Amino acid sequence: MVANAGVGTSAPLGEATEEMIDSVFDTNVKGTIFTFQQALxxxxxxxxxxxxxxxATTRPGQGLEIYAAxxxxxxxxxxxxxxxxxAHGFRGNVVSPxxxxxxxxxxxxxAERLKxxxxxxxxxxxxEPEEIAAVTTFLASDASSYLNGAELFADGGYAQV
Known part of the structure; x- marks a missing residue:
């Protein structure tokens, strides 16, 4: 099972609204929890x-602190x-693109921002999306049978150095 819930809204420091926080946490956290519970x-x-x-969990961008949290x-x-x-017969891991x-x-x-x-x-x-899919496929496969509770960063080193 892959739970790929994600929405991020940028807000300058001190300007996050309750609605924005609810939207981000409802999608990213509650969405993940309820997907898992239904699949279990x-x-x-x-x-x-x-x-x-x-x-973003290790390198939150300015304005993306709520998303990172x-x-x-x-x-x-x-x-x-x-x-x-x-007890439930599964293993769980995280891919962090x-x-x-x-x-x-x-x-x-x-184009300037992409650069x-x-x-x-x-x-x-x-x-490329296929590169993230490859890491996710690895985590879903028997090739990662001894990984449990791990986080793999597919980020070209961005959050590592």
């Missing part, structure tokens, strides 16, 4: 649960659920 009775033995985190909560959920994994060249990002961000984002990544480029 359907999981087969030795199932893999993959949650989508974010590099919501994704930190998702990371914490994976750690907590890993403690119950044996960095900037990814999705159609949505390419529509929202100017700035690429320059911030040690590899000098943003991920």
């Amino acid at each position: 009775p359907l999981l087969s033995a030795n199932a893999s649960v993959v949650l989508t985190g974010s590099t 919501s994704k930190a909560a998702v990371r914490s959920l994976a750690r907590g659920w890993a403690l119950s994994s044996r 960095g900037g990814t060249r999705t159609p949505g990002l390419l529509k929202l961000v100017t 700035q984002a690429e320059d911030a990544v040690p590899l000098g480029l943003l991920a």
